[in-house]
Amino acid sequence: MRTWFLCALLLMASLSAHAVEPRERLADPALEARARTISSELRCLVCQNESIDESGADLAHDIRMFVRERLTAGDTDAQAMQAIVSRYGAFVLLKPPVERATYVLWYAPPALVLLGLIGTVIWLRRRQVVPADAAPLSPEETRRLDGLLRENDG
């Protein structure tokens, strides 16, 4: 049973490693490299947590081919990317753009960390104030304290 599971796992791993099929590749290495970069930044909409570069899904294949077609036709990287975004929405971008709808997504975590830091600093400051320069005991107080301590020991 366990061996089967392992085999299946290995098989899947090998499949995903070769998602970009040889026949998909462009003859021009520079163009192909650009296509690879673009497709590693696009989400596969079927699996949703893989890039289309890694995904073996049929739709991922179609989008890879589409990107290559656009690049061959002379599109810049940004134009090819935009062509996909205009069809599938910003969700296809694995790295979401910074725009009004995503401000919370981008800025909330640093803001929370900053808030925590400020809180910590304030808290530490307040704590330190007390013992730093307490006045030394007067001779009278020292005598009383000693007396009390001795009483306790006895």
Next chain:
Amino acid sequence: MRRLFYLLPLVVFMVLAGYFLVSLRPAHDVHELPSAMIEKPAPTFDLASLGDDKPLALDALKGHPFVINFFASWCVPCRVEHPLLMRLAQQDHLPLYGIAYKDKPADSARLLATFGDPYRQVGIDQDGRVGLNFGVYGVPETYVIDGTGIIRKRFVGPLTAETVEKELLPLLKQLGQS
């Protein structure tokens, strides 16, 4: 001031609970994506049609609101919605056009011969390019397009009697009047 500070955990909890309440409701499908094409002109297409000499072209369909249903013979959820499509075509005279997405024409034809053909016309999109232009990421998907060729609504996954009753038919009625 100090009191308010102690209320902070409660506020955080309320926000989280609110979020969960919205996103965990039973009808909410996290995998369903909003369409980028809503309120935009439908991508133009001109497809060879199934068992018909006349091509299925966007320009020829403009003028009246209509519905486009992407389907395939290999798609199981399509069979689930198929009886509903048949009913809509027969009873409600829905202006329904099919696009056979990444399917062999012979297979699509066999499907329609076996289960009935609810479509006024079926276009063949064997390489899936028209689907890609529409932003289709799985079949079935259903698009409502108005008379000027603007996409008004997308339904991802099989239509249900409820979505048809509450959304599709009212929208078509409204588009037909305006």
